[in-house]
Amino acid sequence: KRQTVIVVKGTEACGAQNLYQVYDELMINKIKDLFNNNRFEAGKVLVDEIIDTNEDKEVFSKLFDAYYYFDSVNHEKALEVFDIKEFQKAWPDLTKQFQLNIKALNIMNTFNQNSSNGPAEHNLKKYYMLASILNNARRREDENKFDDAVARLYRSLELIAQIRLSKEYGIDSSNIDIDVLRQNNVDEDYLSEINISDEIKFGLTADYELLAKLNDELGDFYLENKNQIRNILKFRNNSILAHGFDSCSKKEYDEFSGIVLKAANLLHNDMEKFIEETKFPILL
Structure with a gap:
């Protein structure tokens, strides 16, 4: 509790805060940067470190695989793993x-x-x-x-x-x-x-x-x-x-x-x- 802007002594309470979502959001921003800079292998490693957002983890993993093979001129494998429905759902723009x-x-x-x-x-x-x-x-x-x-x-x-x-x-x-x-x-x-x-x-x-x-x-x-x-x-x-x-x-x-x-x-x-x-x- 506060009086004006000062906390009243003895009214403090401790609470747990889940930081996984914040951590994942920061991680996803890093992953996007790696993708945009063609660092597909490094990005795939970071994808595995996503903790809470399993859906994002799966679609990012597919995305990095597809464009890793595309960039490696392995067009057959790129097409095989290219999940366009999932990609469009995740990034409609x-x-x-x-x-x-x-x-x-x-x-x-x-x-x-x-x-x-x-x-x-x-x-x-x-x-x-x-x-x-x-x-x-x-x-x-x-x-x-x-x-x-x-x-x-x-x-x-x-x-x-x-x-x-x-x-x-x-x-x-x-x-x-x-x-x-x-x-x-x-x-x-x-x-x-x-x-x-x-x-x-x-x-x-x-x-x-x-x-x-x-x-x-x-x-x-x-x-x-x-x-x-x-x-x-x-x-x-x-x-x-x-x-x-x-x-x-x-x-x-x-x-x-x-x-x-x-x-x-x-x-x-x-x-x-x-x-x-x-x-x-x-x-x-």
Whole structure:
């Protein structure tokens, strides 16, 4: 009891206060931060420390599993554990992004043209996989892991050429068939320069040079930006994660990313849409 603002001596009483809910609320805020910063494994560890809110614990565990596999480019496992109903129930404001993500995962898990998803989705599969890698690179850049990010951009630039050669010309750059090149009217002078063997594999630069020989717009893009592309490829080749001992910088990532995004948009007009559909949600 109080008189004015002063507690009356002898009227105090002790009471128990359950702090578990407060503890869990603080823990969940930390967990959200970890998710938004792509720390899926660390977040899963904290999820196990939630004490009182069992429902939140289960849905957070599923969420971290799904996006851990998505981030690890294990799209099959990501789709398997992606519980969209539970995610939408827990975070209704993120319903649209969850729907876009599961659409992308379904397409990336289309194994053949006769699958239940149909040939249209199958034909888009590699474009969505490219978009997923581009977002993966962006997430590594957000974490200041520029060597990781540049390695993913290198793979993206390589994949762009591989997709175009395969879809437009029926050419597999991992196993070049000289007869297929002739069918695409590649000139004999160029063919004579190729070291013919039982198995001919082309790397990134050779793929773009071949596209130039085919008068493809991606080949033209390569020729127009040849010096810059050769320069940015050095960023990756000199990286400690590739063949060298250097570390990539934010500036080098930005330059590399600019070239790759331009090439990706030449590959498909809807590339920005594919990138948007493979972005991860942000928990508020």
